[in-house]
Amino acid sequence: MRQFLLTSVLTGAAILSFTGSGQAGPMEDAKAIVASHQVMPVFSPPGEAFDAKSCMAGKKVLSIPITMTIPFNVELQKGMAAAAKEVGFTYTTWDNQLKVDQWIQGVSQAISQKYDVLDVAGGLNPEVLGPQLSEARAAGLKISTTHLYDVTQEPFKGIDYASKVxxxxxxxxxxxxxxxxxxxxxxxxxxxxxxxxxxxxxxxxxxxxxxxxxxxxxxxxxxxxxxxxxxxxxxxxxxxxxxxxxxxxxxxxxxxxxxxxxxxxxxxxxxxxxxxxxxxGTPFVLDMVREGHVQMDIGESLGWAGYAAVDNIMRMMCGLPSASKLNVPLLIFDENNIKTAGIPANFNDGYGDAHLEGFRKLWKLK
Structure with missing residues (x-):
């Protein structure tokens, strides 16, 4: 609600300042879109609160990113692992170097070691692993994807829950x-x-x-x-x-x-x-914003994204509806705020930490 009100105020102010009335035109519409992504992110619950610790007790999640040679995937996995540690369940990242046989081995590991969830993360298309994922589902595993589909896309039919962006x-x-x-x-x-x-x-x-x-x-x-x-x-x-x-x-x-x-x-x-x-919001590109080579970069905190992805996985395991999208705000970085991203920039500075308190309350950890 706070985010809605703030966005509404910014939008209304933009419209009135440029038109002198409540009648918006293309420029006012565009400025309103921009303004709504220039405020410090606040936490909006993606669904109802639940007792995550009790629900996830004894559960095991294995996540297979497309590769761990890309910093984006490393940081996303760090965020997911940190969230799992707070709740108290087993979380394993399947290290790989962008090879199909390594992905297949990861699925086999999840089945043989009796994991409860197999997560396909960071750009890996689950259709590539169709037969293997069918085998995993037959063995009783739930299948999720993280940071792959757009909100307008229908997931692959072998997926139980998708954390969309x-x-x-x-x-x-x-x-x-x-x-x-x-x-x-x-x-x-x-x-x-x-x-x-x-x-x-x-x-x-x-x-x-x-x-x-x-x-x-x-x-x-x-x-x-x-x-x-x-x-x-x-x-x-x-x-x-x-x-x-x-x-x-x-x-x-x-x-x-x-x-x-x-x-x-x-x-x-x-x-x-x-x-x-x-x-x-890749750090070296944020540095390019600070140096003046790139005018603007839309960032998303991967620490925040990791917590949001784990939230959706737990909702799947706890019998709750899937979140419609990853609860990760999009924030504009330009010359006005780029220094808040760190010097040199990193994946998580500049967004605040509202998600930490927000998810802890949502999961009834405090």
Whole structure:
């Protein structure tokens, strides 16, 4: 309720200050979207409170991330492990290096050691493990996914509960930001990666919001598979900017892409005039915001995300409804607040710690 009221006040203030009345237009709508993600996150319960310690007593959860060679997955797993420790149940991360045979071994381990839950985390598509997950379910395990699907996507049929992420809202926010920062005249290059499961709805949300705000404005989409980021993003951005000198924003949907966008703008002489905004809150990209190479990055605390993911796993085990999405606020980092992310930046600074007290009360730990 507090978050709703604060957002409402900000939204109303933005509308009145720009129109002098309650009649909102595209610019006021866009500024309201931006303003709602510039306030310090507050905790909103994703569901009813429950006695997590009693419900999870003796339970075992094994999580298989797509790989533990990516810092994002390492931090997400740390958050999940910390939450499990507070509640008091066994939590195991299956270490792997992005190899299918290692994922399969993880499923076999969960079955043979009689785990209660098998979690597929951090971008690993459960369809790759369809037969193995069917075997795990037949053995009595519950199957969950963490930080994979967008809120608009239906999970794979072999999944019991999915901890979804609001990529769609992140897309709307990126579009609104570009619209506001260009004075309502964005010409946007969206850099996507359709081989990553939530990328399609993510890109579509940017495109749809831009069209709503500015039907006549120009937008282009560059699609680059993850395996080709290092070889295709820079050349693709260079070509697009050289072909259309009026491009004024590049929106790489995952912020690690920015490391290949910046050199492209530098080579074309457009660094500074063409701005970059992205999503994820990866520390080295937050450092790029502080250094002025990236204008804005939407962050999400992975410590907070870990607690939210464990909350949804426990709801599955305790017979409660699934949370509609991970209870993780999206926070704008730009020149005004970037120092709060740490120097150098890290995955968790700048968001506050409202989630810790919030989840402890929700789980009746205090």
């Amino acid at each position: 609001d990529f769609t809202e992140a897309g709307r926010l990126l579009a609104a930001w570009a619209y506001v920062k260009t004075g309502g005249k964005p010409n946007v290059l969206i850099v996507g990666s359709s081989d990553v499961l939530p990328s399609t709805p993510f890109v579509k949300s940017i495109q749809a919001e831009l069209k709503t705000l500015c039907p006549e404005c120009k937008q282009k989409h560059l699609d680059v598979p993850v395996s080709e980021w290092a070889t295709k993003i820079q050349s693709g951005v260079q070509s697009a900017v050289l072909a259309d000198s009026s491009i004024n924003f590049v929106l790489p949907i995952y912020d690690s892409m920015a490391q290949f966008v910046v050199p492209a703008l530098r080579i074309t002489g457009s660094e500074g005039t063409v701005k970059i905004a992205s999503f994820n």
